[in-house]
Amino acid sequence: MVLSQFDEHSVFSKLEKSGHQNVVYCSDPGTGLRAIIAVHDTTLGPALGGTRMFAYKTETEALNDVLRLSRSMTYKAAITGLNLGGGKAVIIGDSRLHKSEALMRRFGRFIENLNGSFITAEDVGMNPKDMEYIRMETKYVTGIPESIGGSGDPSPVTARGVFMGIKASVKEFFGNDSLAGKSVAVQGIGHVGEILVGLLRNESAKVYVSDINEERLGQVAQKYGAEAISTNSLFDLDIDIYSPCALGATVNTETINRLKCSIIAGSANNQLADEEVHGKMLLDKGILYAPDYLINAGGLINCYSEIAGFNKKKTLQMTENIYEATRRVLKKSKEESIPTSEAANRIAEKRIEDIRKIKAAW
Ligand code: NAD
16 A cells, blocks of 8 residues: 555544554444544653543544644653653543543543553543543543542642743843742733742742633732733733743734743743744744743643652652753753754654664664
8 A cells, every 4th residue: 555545634644744653533322432542652651641522523623633732742741851652532522511421431441442552631621520430441540639549730740840941941041040030920820820929929029910810810919919910911011921821822923022021931731823933933032932841741740750659759859850951942942043842842852762762672
């Protein structure tokens, strides 16, 4: 069979292009389960990634999402120095209407059949009860509550990692990593954002906060001595650091033109609306961008620790390594005059290639 016989939109063509190892379509009409599990790369270890439930409009939309998300998990694990590969799963359906015990357990059996090459955790549209049903059928689940022996809420670890990423960026830009007197605008003060605000205020940073939840905004601002601002005005502030901790794609052509900050470093996933275009725009404008998938890797480190049996101290130590990893990325970006996102990708790819070589020797 000649591969060129497949059109560019075929599943095989997509897998070849993105370098996926294995994609499993899970269909069970009895329970209404329709899910896709994507294992991108297991060179470094088993593929770990959350399961997301979403009412995708088409099968192609679900496939594209799971391919994109699983691939980014490979990069995240690699750059963070973890012995994990990248994977992701999507369950197609409305998370408010289409859930049942049987559907979740059936999905768990599909994961079990992958014999540990894919390990999952909770993601958008899933809740602890769903994960409990999945765990009835498979041991390959992580990120479970502390009350039943798991690593619990990853948010404090994520916030710590983002904080280390901010400090590393400040060191690169200003020559030392003290945050005293530095101004930081944190957009979104949810699970991660609030803890980050506390860490920043402990180091005497001047903190601005914004959130669409007005009540919470007032409470958090008062609790930590931060200044509440509207989300829109945030992009016009004269500040040192913009920290997106709410949603993706807030760094786009319009906001880059408005932003007056020196550094962008936050927890939100996919902060750049278009990685290539906006990574380059930030480089040209002299704004230092700490790649999101590196500095928000605390949650993944938390899951990894659960699998590896590490305690909290070791988990935090590993999270602090985000400081050095960020420094390495920023250095490479500067030396090669490439966007930081590209520098991070290259370092991640190199690690995978290096480890692939040693595996070939076994
Ligand atoms: P969260 O839902 O607890 O908090 C998000 C906050 O952002 C909420 O308070 C919400 O009201 C606010 N928000 C939503 N839209 C907004 C807008 N337009 N402007 C201002 N505020 C807005 O989520 P979280 O767990 O704190 O995660 C924050 C971000 O970090 C998300 O993008 C998440 O994907 C990412 N992330 C989180 C973790 C983790 O461990 N929780 C790990 C990696 C990445």
